[in-house]
Amino acid sequence: MQDTPSPAATAPVNPFAEPTALGLLGLAVGCAALIPIAFGHSLTAAGFRTAAFYCLYFGAGCQFIAGVMALANKNLLGGTLFTTFAFNWLMNYQTLSGLAEGRVPDAGIVLSVDVIFLVIFVVLTYAFGFFSKLLFAFLLDIVLLFAFRVLKELTHSTAFALPIALSTVVLAGIALYLAFGILVNSAAGRAVFPIPGPLFKAATP
DSSP: OOOOHHHHHHHOOOOOOHHHHHHHHHHHHHHHHHHHHHTTOOOOOOHHHHHHIIIIIIIIIIHHEEEEEEHHHTHHHHHHHHHHHHHHHHHHHHHHHHHHHTOOOOOOHHHHHHHHHHHHHHHHHHTTTTTHHHHHHHHHHEEEHHHHHHHHHHTTTTGGGHHHHHHHHHHHHHHHHHHHHHHHHHHTTSSSSSSOOSOOOOOOO
């Protein structure tokens, strides 16, 4: 007679370890490469070229790997976010590489894409509010970043340059904190880096 399998034996096992920390660390490194440029420094061919490669390898590379792994783990929300953002980092790579060679991207097309990204991240911000207040703040900072980019292009004003730079710094900081929370808390078995709970309460099925 065949034994009845226990719940633990029949529970699905994810094919990969939790990839979120990898995606967040890659994002933080990519942001770090953009911060000097955002504050008006390293505006040279060498500066653009150097930042472009960090955006490619860490921003796009780490986030694409994390996104694919998350989707394989059946994490639809996290996988969608990381994979979509990975291609945004590829755009950053292409833009910076072009600037290093004196090629400026078309402002109208960049504005149109930024508007779409703004809409996407507004909806994703609401969705992540069902998981953590800090994740909500993380996505809200991305929303503000794209809103400032859109306003800067629409008004042709330099007044939004500083808010964009500060939003980039905040984004890197929150990404590092979340990544450390995932990595260190699991290793320590306690909340060394506390991560608050959900902002919204999901409806009971």
